[in-house]
Amino acid sequence: MTTRRLSIVEALREGIAEEMRRDPRVILIGEDIGIPGGWGGAFTVTLGLEKEFADRMVNTPIAEAGLMGLALGAALMGKRPIADVQYSDFLFCAMDQVANQVAKMRYMSGGKLTVPMVMRAPVGVTGRGAQHAQMMETFFVPLPGIKILVPATAYDAKGLLKSAVRDGNPVLIFEHKLLYGSKGARAESGTVDASSDIPDEDYTVPIGKGIVRREGTDVTIIATLLMMHRAVEAAALLEAEGISAEVIDPRSLVPFDWDLVKGSVAKTNRVVIVEESPKRGGIGSEIAATLAEEMIDFLVAPVKRVAAPNTPAPFSPPMEKFYIPDVARIAAAARELMDIS
């Protein structure tokens, strides 16, 4: 099997193009897309696709609610839209369409309708202050009716995107700005290498299946997106100290791979959950509560959450560095659990 080393941006672009070739119903809806010489979306994911798919790329006005409603209407009539916003923070502008219409339409119809649409949104605290920074997963995980994916590698980004397009339900993919590997004028500083060897053959990554990024026996660290990469670094640090950490990347938040997490917790008996968003009401809260309900007998120490503080993301670099969980904090949390028992 031959492979090529691709960044997340390149893998997504290739995945989108392949799905558009495979299925003429797939269309792209977004802001600042499909313009020759343009940006190809905020982070270049759709750069150049207009050369092949000009009549299937709908470059919308700056109207996030409108474009999500547009995608929903097209999906109801049999199209398979992939709709994106420039920054996930802008999903708040689209909230009525996403939360009240897209998420509920099939259910309200008594299961008569299907809503085969994909939404994409970049997340991450990245030197832009408070309104281009949020990890929006925490606002959508409690919302029934939308599947939520968080690919942390190029392999997963392409494979999950393809699964999303073929899924037949609303699927929201959060992509991390520091993992994209965008180039040229849209390159991010502080980028982390999330590239993968991408097979030449068609492949998908199943929705709802997590993956063990690093095996271990003493403590389970659960983390997604950028935090997954930091957790793997922390695990290497811990190994040098004789602590064996298992890193789990859930990859899907809805549905969630509870079997994988519970199996790991049954083995390690200790859990650290890492997230880039404020701790209050975060993904960690949900995971911790479920483990308390169903796995309490396996735990020998409290569940530990490493998260951002309950404030908006600050701009100034020293404050931003303080805000985002880093390798040292993740490792310290694991050590603390080892000290307890």
Add this chain to the structure above:
Amino acid sequence: MKTPAKKGAAAKKPAPAAKKPAGEAPLRGYDPKWLTRLYHDMVLIREFEDRVKYLFLQGIMPGTIHQYQGQEACAVGVCAALGPEDVITSTHRPHGHALAKGITADAVMAELFGKVTGCCKGKGGSMHIGDLAKGMVPAVAIVGGGLPIAAGMALSFKMSREKRVAAAFMGDGATNEGIFHEAVNMASIWDLPVLYVVENNLYGASTHVSLVMKVPHIADRAAAYGIPGKTVDGNDVIAVYEAAREARERALLGKGPTLLELLTYRITGHSRRDPCLYQPEEERKRALANEPIGRFGRRLLAAGVTDQKGLDAIRGGVKAEVERAVEKAMADPQPKPEDALEDMFV
């Protein structure tokens, strides 16, 4: 998608809703059977809504309701201009749209009762009535929420070169929502085949439209999008039909959307148990004299399309149909409680 520049059509001076318009569209040239069908469809909505209101006051029907009495000519006139292949989006006040688009009284009544036989298997209820098999998206009860969905359906028609249109019903209040601007702008720049149909019944709940809008006519807002805006007597079913037919023909020619303002009046409460104390007595009197079914009935008689016996027979038949729907819906099975867990994903 290209963005052709267009000159905005000037809105015409409307006739005030509560006054009898200067001239009604002539009935000559229309098939008498089709005319009496329009009358039948309006009476069906009225009798259905009156019966539902009674069921609510009796405490028999669950939930809440937003009713359509007085606005029947809007739904019936627009839907008469649409083909079965065309689609509509509706609002929190959707019963009339559903019946006019051809969803049966049985299916709507059963949905209001929350029965499994309802058009949404009891998962939608009054504010989410719909059946896409009949061309109606489950009604969107967030004001303005259906407008971009209609644009998206029309986008699909345009991209697939299907000769179909989408019509988005809304109340006057929806035109003050931000999503109105987003949706109508998108439909305009791409010349999408959409009818944006505003039923201006003068009140958003109890707030008079003049308190929340600076321009005299909602149709004036079309100029901002470079599309035609037309104010129509919304209690004249033929005038509504003709305006909608013209807008649909224009849309099918690829000329883009039209904003139709239908002047009408809600002769019942905004929602259940609303006594309408905010509607001045004189205004209500005029509105009742101007309500669309009585008006159209008088015209049918004057034009000799049918006689009083014919009109009575229509009403009698409709009453029986509604009564059967009520009996059937009440006898239909309840959903199993755990059915609540179904219909999430494909």
